Amino acid sequence: MSLFKSIKEDSMLKRVVITGGVHGNELTGAFLVKKWQKTPLVTKNIKIEYLLGNPKAFKECRRYIDYDLNRSFSKKALSKDSYIYEFERAKVLKERLKSCDFLIDIHTTTANMGMTIVLSKDDPLSNLVAKKLSLEFDDVKILRWFSTSEGDFINSAVPHSITLEAGAICQGVLEPRIFFRCEEIVKRAVEILDSEINQDKFEIGKSVEVYDIVKIVDFPREENEPSAMIHPNILGKDYFQLKNGEPIFVTLEGETILYDGEPLYAVFINEAAYYEKKIAFCLCEKSKI
Numbered sequence: 001m002s003l004f005k006s007i008k009e010d011s012m013l014k015r016v017v018i019t020g021g022v023h024g025n026e027l028t029g030a031f032l033v034k035k036w037q038k039t040p041l042v043t044k045n046i047k048i049e050y051l052l053g054n055p056k057a058f059k060e061c062r063r064y065i066d067y068d069l070n071r072s073f074s075k076k077a078l079s080k081d082s083y084i085y086e087f088e089r090a091k092v093l094k095e096r097l098k099s100c101d102f103l104i105d106i107h108t109t110t111a112n113m114g115m116t117i118v119l120s121k122d123d124p125l126s127n128l129v130a131k132k133l134s135l136e137f138d139d140v141k142i143l144r145w146f147s148t149s150e151g152d153f154i155n156s157a158v159p160h161s162i163t164l165e166a167g168a169i170c171q172g173v174l175e176p177r178i179f180f181r182c183e184e185i186v187k188r189a190v191e192i193l194d195s196e197i198n199q200d201k202f203e204i205g206k207s208v209e210v211y212d213i214v215k216i217v218d219f220p221r222e223e224n225e226p227s228a229m230i231h232p233n234i235l236g237k238d239y240f241q242l243k244n245g246e247p248i249f250v251t252l253e254g255e256t257i258l259y260d261g262e263p264l265y266a267v268f269i270n271e272a273a274y275y276e277k278k279i280a281f282c283l284c285e286k287s288k289i
């Protein structure tokens, strides 16, 4: 998979949308959006709109009301009338995103992912912005997650996008270190889109590391509930290389469970919102592009 193709056809950007609070209890993005709604970022060539993704869930400080909004953008969810709040909200957002050239969606995670740019499809412009950010900020990593079985991400509603996933931070709280770092990275992304892509000033520099999610690992379960916890040896060690025979879980009785598989890199380790999704952590292949 190549990270770059020609981005010529993408080079005129007019409208950028920044979303936060697509998950109502991820406050960093929601409050950045609120801040910028009051005091918009200054741009020369592009127009930016700031959207609170899930206002109802934000008000209740919950991830969602009926269904994960960031899995509610598949054709099936968008096509039918439903009693599911997020499906209806996805239709509203899809409409608002109609003439959006580039989306920046801000999320947080309880996993120790640092500043991760998640790419949800392989398009040259999104790749380029992610690469530039990764080269300029030494704590920014690039993670590619192209599909989930649960439904499509909000990114599927636009031609180009990046998702900023920042952690570790608890759900329902704000922290200045993460808040201002996210602000800095998003501001720089906007600058790249506004001044460098639009004015053809971008330069493709050195190669960067990219992580591709290739495997999902669930907790051992009994009657659908986790019967083990993430092993302390790997807790908080997102992006480390997990090798065959290393401990991954410890049961409620204290028994250690070992990893049986090829060496891969673990991310989203112990993400709180993924317990219900049957994800204890995800495993990635790493490549340099």
Ligand SMILES: [Zn+2]
Pocket: 022, 023, 026, 107, 108
């Ligand atoms: Zn989120």
